[in-house]
Amino acid sequence: MKRFLTALVALALVATAAAQTLVVGQSGLPVTLDTGQDGNSLTPAIQIVERLVGFEQGSAQIEPLLATSWEPNEDSTVWTFHLRDGVSFHDGTAFNAEAVKFNFDRWNLRDHEFNFVEQGRDFTSFTYVFGGYHGDPGYQIERVDVIDDLTVQFTLTGSIGFFPQQLASAYFGLHSPSAVAAGGIEYGTPTVGAVGTGPFVFGEWIDGDRVVLVRNDTYWGQVAGVEQIVFRGIDSPTARLAELEAGSIDIALNLSPESYDIVASSTQFRPVSAESDLVIGYLGMHQANAPFDDLRVRQAFAYAIDSEAIIDAFYGNLAQVANEFVPPGLFGRLNQDPYPYDPERARELLAEAGYPNGFDTEYWYMPVSRPYFPAPRDVAEAVVSYLADVGIRASLHTEDWGIYLENYSEGKFPIYMLGWSADFADPDNFISSFFNEANAVGFGYDNPTLFALISDAQQAGSLEERDSLYQQIAQILHDDLPALPFVNPRTLNGVWNNIEGFYPNALGSTVPFNTITKN
Amino acid sequence: MFAYATRRLLGLIPVLFGVSLLVFMIPRLVPGDPATIMLGERSSEAHRERLREELGLNRPLFLDFQGATERGVGALFDTQYFEFMGDILVLEFGRSIYSFIQVRDGLFQRFPATFELALMAMLLAVIFGIPLGVIAALRRGTFIDTGVTIIALAGVSFPVFWLGIIFIYIFAVNLGWLPSSGRISVTSAIPPGTGFYVLDGMLQGRWEFVVDALRHLIMPALAVGTIPLAIVVRMTRSSMLEVLGQDYIRTASAKGLSRRNVTVKHALRNALLPVITIIGLSFGSLLSGAILTETVFSWPGIGRWIYQAIASRDYPIIQGGVLFVALVFVLVNLIVDLSYSIIDPRIQYS
Amino acid sequence: MNGTSAPAAHGTSLGRDVLKRLLRHPTGLTGLAIIVLFILSAVFAPVIRPGDPLRTTLATRNIPPTLIMNSADLERRGLSRGDFPLGTDAQGRDLLRRVLYGGRISLRVGLIAVLIAMSIGTILGLIGGYAGGRVDMFVVWLVDILLAFPGILLAISIVAVLGPSLTNALIAISITQVPIYTRIVRSATLALRQSEYVQAARALGSGAPRIIFGHILPNSLSPLLVQLTMSTGTAILDVAALGFLGLGAQPPAAEWGVMIADGYNRFREAPWLSIAPGLAIFLSVIGFNLLGDAARDALDPRLN
Numbered sequence A: 001m002k003r004f005l006t007a008l009v010a011l012a013l014v015a016t017a018a019a020q021t022l023v024v025g026q027s028g029l030p031v032t033l034d035t036g037q038d039g040n041s042l043t044p045a046i047q048i049v050e051r052l053v054g055f056e057q058g059s060a061q062i063e064p065l066l067a068t069s070w071e072p073n074e075d076s077t078v079w080t081f082h083l084r085d086g087v088s089f090h091d092g093t094a095f096n097a098e099a100v101k102f103n104f105d106r107w108n109l110r111d112h113e114f115n116f117v118e119q120g121r122d123f124t125s126f127t128y129v130f131g132g133y134h135g136d137p138g139y140q141i142e143r144v145d146v147i148d149d150l151t152v153q154f155t156l157t158g159s160i161g162f163f164p165q166q167l168a169s170a171y172f173g174l175h176s177p178s179a180v181a182a183g184g185i186e187y188g189t190p191t192v193g194a195v196g197t198g199p200f201v202f203g204e205w206i207d208g209d210r211v212v213l214v215r216n217d218t219y220w221g222q223v224a225g226v227e228q229i230v231f232r233g234i235d236s237p238t239a240r241l242a243e244l245e246a247g248s249i250d251i252a253l254n255l256s257p258e259s260y261d262i263v264a265s266s267t268q269f270r271p272v273s274a275e276s277d278l279v280i281g282y283l284g285m286h287q288a289n290a291p292f293d294d295l296r297v298r299q300a301f302a303y304a305i306d307s308e309a310i311i312d313a314f315y316g317n318l319a320q321v322a323n324e325f326v327p328p329g330l331f332g333r334l335n336q337d338p339y340p341y342d343p344e345r346a347r348e349l350l351a352e353a354g355y356p357n358g359f360d361t362e363y364w365y366m367p368v369s370r371p372y373f374p375a376p377r378d379v380a381e382a383v384v385s386y387l388a389d390v391g392i393r394a395s396l397h398t399e400d401w402g403i404y405l406e407n408y409s410e411g412k413f414p415i416y417m418l419g420w421s422a423d424f425a426d427p428d429n430f431i432s433s434f435f436n437e438a439n440a441v442g443f444g445y446d447n448p449t450l451f452a453l454i455s456d457a458q459q460a461g462s463l464e465e466r467d468s469l470y471q472q473i474a475q476i477l478h479d480d481l482p483a484l485p486f487v488n489p490r491t492l493n494g495v496w497n498n499i500e501g502f503y504p505n506a507l508g509s510t511v512p513f514n515t516i517t518k519n
Numbered sequence B: 001m002f003a004y005a006t007r008r009l010l011g012l013i014p015v016l017f018g019v020s021l022l023v024f025m026i027p028r029l030v031p032g033d034p035a036t037i038m039l040g041e042r043s044s045e046a047h048r049e050r051l052r053e054e055l056g057l058n059r060p061l062f063l064d065f066q067g068a069t070e071r072g073v074g075a076l077f078d079t080q081y082f083e084f085m086g087d088i089l090v091l092e093f094g095r096s097i098y099s100f101i102q103v104r105d106g107l108f109q110r111f112p113a114t115f116e117l118a119l120m121a122m123l124l125a126v127i128f129g130i131p132l133g134v135i136a137a138l139r140r141g142t143f144i145d146t147g148v149t150i151i152a153l154a155g156v157s158f159p160v161f162w163l164g165i166i167f168i169y170i171f172a173v174n175l176g177w178l179p180s181s182g183r184i185s186v187t188s189a190i191p192p193g194t195g196f197y198v199l200d201g202m203l204q205g206r207w208e209f210v211v212d213a214l215r216h217l218i219m220p221a222l223a224v225g226t227i228p229l230a231i232v233v234r235m236t237r238s239s240m241l242e243v244l245g246q247d248y249i250r251t252a253s254a255k256g257l258s259r260r261n262v263t264v265k266h267a268l269r270n271a272l273l274p275v276i277t278i279i280g281l282s283f284g285s286l287l288s289g290a291i292l293t294e295t296v297f298s299w300p301g302i303g304r305w306i307y308q309a310i311a312s313r314d315y316p317i318i319q320g321g322v323l324f325v326a327l328v329f330v331l332v333n334l335i336v337d338l339s340y341s342i343i344d345p346r347i348q349y350s
Numbered sequence C: 001m002n003g004t005s006a007p008a009a010h011g012t013s014l015g016r017d018v019l020k021r022l023l024r025h026p027t028g029l030t031g032l033a034i035i036v037l038f039i040l041s042a043v044f045a046p047v048i049r050p051g052d053p054l055r056t057t058l059a060t061r062n063i064p065p066t067l068i069m070n071s072a073d074l075e076r077r078g079l080s081r082g083d084f085p086l087g088t089d090a091q092g093r094d095l096l097r098r099v100l101y102g103g104r105i106s107l108r109v110g111l112i113a114v115l116i117a118m119s120i121g122t123i124l125g126l127i128g129g130y131a132g133g134r135v136d137m138f139v140v141w142l143v144d145i146l147l148a149f150p151g152i153l154l155a156i157s158i159v160a161v162l163g164p165s166l167t168n169a170l171i172a173i174s175i176t177q178v179p180i181y182t183r184i185v186r187s188a189t190l191a192l193r194q195s196e197y198v199q200a201a202r203a204l205g206s207g208a209p210r211i212i213f214g215h216i217l218p219n220s221l222s223p224l225l226v227q228l229t230m231s232t233g234t235a236i237l238d239v240a241a242l243g244f245l246g247l248g249a250q251p252p253a254a255e256w257g258v259m260i261a262d263g264y265n266r267f268r269e270a271p272w273l274s275i276a277p278g279l280a281i282f283l284s285v286i287g288f289n290l291l292g293d294a295a296r297d298a299l300d301p302r303l304n
Helices: A002-014 A039-048 A097-108 A124-130 A163-167 A177-186 A237-246 A257-264 A295-304 A307-314 A343-352 A376-390 A401-409 A427-435 A448-459 A463-480 B002-029 B034-039 B045-055 B065-071 B073-077 B080-089 B103-138 B143-155 B160-174 B197-203 B207-244 B247-254 B259-281 B283-296 B302-311 B315-343 C011-024 C026-043 C071-077 C095-131 C133-147 C151-162 C166-193 C196-203 C208-244 C256-264 C272-299
Strands: A021-026 A053-055 A062-064 A067-072 A078-083 A141-148 A151-156 A200-206 A210-215 A228-233 A251-255 A269-272 A279-285 A319-321 A359-364 A392-397 A415-421 A483-489 A492-496
Touching: A021 A039, A021 A237, A039 A200, A039 A210, A039 A228, A039 A251, A053 A163, A062 A067, A078 A097, A097 A124, A097 A141, A097 A151, A097 A177, A200 A228, A237 A251, A237 A257, A237 A492, A237 B160, A251 A257, A257 A269, A257 A492, A279 A295, A295 A343, A295 A376, A295 A392, A295 A483, A307 A319, A307 A376, A307 A483, A343 A376, A359 A376, A359 A401, A376 A392, A376 A415, A401 A415, A415 A427, A415 A483, A427 A448, A427 A463, A448 A463, B002 B080, B002 B315, B002 C133, B002 C151, B065 B073, B103 B143, B103 B197, B103 B207, B103 B259, B103 B283, B103 B302, B103 B315, B143 B207, B143 C026, B143 C272, B160 B207, B160 B283, B160 C208, B160 C256, B160 C272, B197 B207, B207 B259, B207 B283, B259 B283, B259 B315, B283 B302, B283 B315, B283 C151, B302 B315, B302 C151, B315 C151, C011 C026, C011 C272, C026 C095, C026 C272, C095 C133, C095 C166, C095 C208, C095 C256, C095 C272, C133 C166, C151 C166, C151 C208, C166 C208, C196 C208, C208 C256, C208 C272, C256 C272
Parallel strands: A021 A228, A021 A251, A359 A392, A359 A415
Antiparallel strands: A053 A062, A067 A078, A078 A151, A141 A151, A200 A210, A210 A228, A251 A492, A269 A492, A279 A415, A279 A483, A319 A483
């Protein structure tokens, strides 16, 4: 036995880390490197492909990236971008206005030659930000024109003052047109990878195991501090923490906030979060149908839940109770007090509404962990238990994430949970995503006055005007209570002490890693 | 022998036909429209229709009688099932709905991971199982025998995924001896080769790589190997007992051959035959175990892939994965069956 | 084990004989004791540990087992040793209560699944063995197809079609176990069909039902019962496996597999969460295996 142990210890000593490889553990490997929509896809992708507009280090303020400057026309319906000169894609293709047009047309136009829609490919993330594909109701980008080699012009369907912010969304990294054409439907998969202009070049992707990116030594900007990055997919947050402790990963992304104390008390690694995150999680109630069509029932729901206790339990000290749908850190807020925990009041309201004995219903919880609900099942179990105390008896259900999103938008869930991590720093990204006419269906909420206000707020010229419009919206939402704002959390990452220069921002840890060094 | 092998192979055809039928039906039995599931809720009806056309979802399932009367007999087979069959005969399972990877490529990349795990588990089961079984048989009726029997029964009673968690907690979290997830350290560059890391490393003389691969293998293999270990122990024991009771062993002992000689040369060799069969037959529980354990160890194998695909309803992966594993399973059983007849020439197949 | 051993004249005397041998068998007795213990604890769970196993109490969350906690910690937390013997989970629920209630799900689902499998398997085996010819070929074909999938993979595929739930897990597990029973009954039927006394019964004008229920079934009973015991253990393991993967019982159900999954999410901070339900699975399964093993010995004296 003793010899066996010695052998094991010897084995343990063999694996010593190569100095200049940064190992990042995330909750899964990418789905695709080609315009994905989840963090696991976008964090590796953003190292390879770059956007026209980026963010300042560790902040949600925009700054030039592949575009050096831009200007709108008078009413912000036409935007002109001037591109960085002398940049080329990793495969040698020149980066120019044609390449920009190629990418946007590919996302926007259904019949584009290289979007492979026929084979099932789609760009859902594009429709999140820009209202839909060209021709859809509410689509935003009318046309992209090449003015000259380094100037490109976007013509919009309406006035959008925050168009550059939209372009800074992590989805819109620009891919090499020749690589896309050559890769076909396999572009973005492990077989082909992706080709961009960024600080790292696609190395290899061993399906189910790891993605390796190699430093781009001829990068136009700050050349990366590490020679390569290895992304690993480790599903469970606890397993990621265990790997961090073992030293086999340098950065563990999206740890469970509950582990904050363990990470903070370590002498070898430390917690890293953004100052604040533009994230909100909410609890939805479908109010097209009884019993949630009654405002008193929705209020009872709000009073029944001890949000503070639940958040204390499952978010470490990295979150606060949400009071409205636009998170702190943005304009357009009223800073109201959240609903207090008052089960007595909840029971009264239920009785007034005609449910003195409560009622049976369904609570659908998210099958995946997202920044707004890192532990959706735990929160759901606790919420359901609180609801049961006042007589709202909800059974728990879940289903595949894709189907979940579909069914909630069709109003199939009496109670559910969902949230939003900002794509860009503007209240519109929250308010429109939840409550514009197309999306409010998910709550069974129909308020034409509100829809008109949202449209006005989106297009209004001055910041003051927009601020006051969003405050009006906040008041309506507080009174109507179409859903209960629940939590404004922050994301927890664990980082070894020999790693410097990792700056997650308010939009998440999807940031370029060229600033990172390893000592 | 050759005739027997041919007959066994031919006998597989109806079974594989049935298996393919089941796998073909998986997505078609699920409530909901496959095109909507594939394209998402935001897709337009025209878009979905195009995809249905593309995938042939508008065609009849099995036989197209109407088409046959209109366009000749050939059209009878222009159906979803026959296209599916044609595709799987060339291992064409389609592409993942979400990542667009060729399912075939993914299978070939992940298969060695699952198979290496299963083989290592089997190896552990044999290395520990046979000696334990022999000892129990030789010490029949003693407390050693009872102990071994109880261990064997315990072995088939563990939930393997739970064992995996317990191993991680002890050996990775607390003692820090072994890595808790993955197949290989990220700092090890993977050499091109068969995808069986231990084998590749040995062939190329990269011993540090072999050691690294073994360090990752040992915990999941132990977890997966408990059930086959228990099965091997039991089978070895009872088979040894049977052989030891045979006349020729008694004769050998009576002739004055040493006990060790009798045990090893005569008894064990004959007792091993049924053990080999049982090893082959427990390959199913190895694959099952691997499927459950891969999730716990973030092992990049087929089982975890299928399981993740079920969560996202990625049917090409589910179909390809299930079909592939079933195929491997059936082939392994066939090989075991045939090798049995080679090892033991007394067995005559007519 | 096979069904071709010489048919005994009467089931009852054999049964009594077997039972006697079984109870003299130390492992059989142990197995039986474990099973009885689990059944009793499941039935009387509300008495042993009153309270709702599903209700969240955030104030008592993540308490390690008080049974093994040192006295200083107990005092600091203001707890006594019997408060939460197995600890509490992230929702503050008493783990002992959940493990006890978990026995209700596992034992019930395991037994029902096996009984369904045995019924269907027996009917198929009888039909195949008795009818012979094409019908038999069809039955054999069905069985071979089901056996071409490693057990859990078949169950997972079935749940992939039906959707994850405890009921669907039960159906899936039943289906995976059908072939074993079909094989046992079919081979017994085949052997007996040719036997002299069945031939004689036929000559005397007995109909198929009479032959089946009077002769064939009683003679396949002992291997069936052995298999039933053994595969209840397997079914309990599979229920837990599907629950662990999220394909079986759904939270907040107090089901052992679901509880292990809970524990897996926190194995670093709260290892006790998965240890207790895992041991419960292990013990109940080994109970059935010990009993099945003893039953096999008792029914097949050649092995002794």
